[in-house]
C-alpha cells in the first residue's frame with residue numbers, strides 16, 4: 527500500500543484491478559450475501575442514513591460506487607422527481623442494478639454510468655448530494671475521491687459516506703474481529719463459492735481510517751459541519767459533510 531501527499535493510504539494499480547475483478551466476480555450474489563454477512567443490519571444503516579439526509583422533492587444526487595443500486599434506488603424514491611446518477615466501474619454490478627431499476631420502473635429517473643470514482647466525468651457544482659456506500663474503502667486514494675465528491679456537489683450540498691468501520695470497545699471489538707477475519711470469508715465460500723473475494727473485505731478494512739480519523743479527513747478536504755455516526759456499535763459508520771455555501 528502506498529500513501530498519498532498527506533500520508534493517507536492509497537492502493538497500487540494492481541490492487542485497483544484486483545478490486546474490480548472481485549466485484550465483477552461476486553455481482554450476482556452481492557445482494558444476497560450482504561443480507562447474510564451483515565445479518566441484514568445494512569438495511570437499518572441505509573434507513574438511518576436516508577433519514578439523516580432528509581432529501582426533498584426534486585433533489586439530485588450522484589451515488590458513487592453504486593454497485594447494485596440499493597442506495598441509488600432509495601434516493602430516487604425519496605427525491606420523487608429529481609435525477610439520480612449512479613456510477614460504478616463494474617459492469618456486472620451495474621447490470622444487477624439496472625434490473626432492479628427496471629423492476630421499479632425508475633429508468634427515467636436514474637442514469638447509470640460506468641466510470642472511475644477517482645476521476646468524475648462531471649462539471650463542478652452539479653448535485654445536491656454526492657454519496658458513496660461501502661466504496662471508499664475500496665478506492666485507490668480515498669482523499670482524492672472525497673475531493674472529487676466535494677468538487678461536484680453544489681455549494682451547500684451534502685457529501686455522504688456509509689462505510690464499514692472499526693468498533694473500539696472490548697469485548698465487542700474482539701468478537702467482531704474474529705467474525706470478520708475468520709468466519710465471514712467462510713460464509714463467502716459456503717454461500718457464494720468465493721473465499722478469496724470475501725477475504726478482501728477484512729483486508730480492505732485493515733488500513734482504512736477509523737471513524738474519528740475519517741471525520742478528520744472530511745475536514746481536511748474542506749468539508750464543513752462534519753458529523754460521524756457509529757452504526758451497530760461501530761461496525762459501520764456514517765459520515766456527512768457540507769460544502770461551503772459562499773452566498774449565504
Ligand SMILES: C[S@@+](CC[C@H](N)C(=O)[O-])C[C@H]1O[C@@H](n2cnc3c(N)ncnc32)[C@H](O)[C@@H]1O
Nearest residue numbers: 549591592593614615616619642643659660661
Ligand atoms: C461494496 S460495493 C457497494 C455497492 C453499493 N454502494 C452498496 O451500497 O451496496 C463497492 C462497489 O464499489 C465499486 N468500486 C470500487 N472501486 C471503484 C472505483 N474506483 N470506481 C468506481 N467504482 C468502484 C465496486 O465495483 C462495487 O460495486
